[in-house]
Amino acid sequence: MNFDKEFDASGLACPLPIVKTKKALNDMSSGQVLRVVSTDPGSVCDMAAFAEQTGNQLLEQSTENKKFVFFLKKA
Amino acid sequence: MATKKMAIIATKGALDMAYPPLILASTAAALGWEVQIFFTFYGLQLLRKSLKGIRISPLANPAMPMPTMPVLLKMMPSMEAVATKMMKAKMKKKGVASLEELRDLCVEADVKFIACQMTVDLFDFKKSDFIDGIEYGGAATFLKFAGETDVCLFI
Numbered sequence: 001m002n003f004d005k006e007f008d009a010s011g012l013a014c015p016l017p018i019v020k021t022k023k024a025l026n027d028m029s030s031g032q033v034l035r036v037v038s039t040d041p042g043s044v045c046d047m048a049a050f051a052e053q054t055g056n057q058l059l060e061q062s063t064e065n066k067k068f069v070f071f072l073k074k075a
Numbered sequence: 076m077a078t079k080k081m082a083i084i085a086t087k088g089a090l091d092m093a094y095p096p097l098i099l100a101s102t103a104a105a106l107g108w109e110v111q112i113f114f115t116f117y118g119l120q121l122l123r124k125s126l127k128g129i130r131i132s133p134l135a136n137p138a139m140p141m142p143t144m145p146v147l148l149k150m151m152p153s154m155e156a157v158a159t160k161m162m163k164a165k166m167k168k169k170g171v172a173s174l175e176e177l178r179d180l181c182v183e184a185d186v187k188f189i190a191c192q193m194t195v196d197l198f199d200f201k202k203s204d205f206i207d208g209i210e211y212g213g214a215a216t217f218l219k220f221a222g223e224t225d226v227c228l229f230i
Binding site: 016 | 098101102104105106107169170171172177180184
């Protein structure tokens with residue numbers, strides 16, 4: 001999937017993957033796509049909860065080489 | 076969608092108890108919530124310019140995952156420093172944010188910090204002991220905001 005920006009949260013524990021994803025989204029425009037990579041298993045549920053509450057759309061979530069990959073479309 | 080609000084009373088100054096208010100506040104702010112933390116009693120330690128004094132004690136803390144040791148050993152003067160050092164090293168290894176980083180994230184995200192004036196006076200803290208940008212108030216100040224919140228926690 002195409003994306004406009006990437007944020008690598010590998011090695012970070014809760015709440016940093018979410019809090020820093022939000023920071024990464026701050027300077028993006030509406031409709032742009034952010035790719036987030038995380039190694040925190042908790043981030044799978046957390047990213048869905050983040051998307052639901054902020055209106056940023058979780059386009060896709062997958063697992064690659066034991067890492068969790070998310071595509072978020074900025075609201 | 077109306078902005079959600081959360082109010083937290085932070086009353087503890089030990090390392091393990093310092094985390095929950097800052098984790099929840101920084102996350103809620105990332106979700107777009109309006110957040111206030113009211114720091115009182117030992118929670119005021121979290122507002123000090125340096126957070127280096129925040130420690131964890133193995134004494135009277137039977138659930139702490141550390142090598143089994145008799146209580147008499149846990150009472151040794153250096154044990155608190157050892158336990159704190161071990162805990163901080165473990166946290167760093169596991170990618171857990173430092174208290175300083177979480178507090179900075181809260182400040183950056185406009186979480187409002189309020190120091191309890193009564194306990195500031197009780198412990199003879201000076202405003203210069205604390206970080207800039209905090210407010211001072213009492214129970215009525217806290218309740219004014221807390222009464223309008225969706226989540227209100229005492230930690």
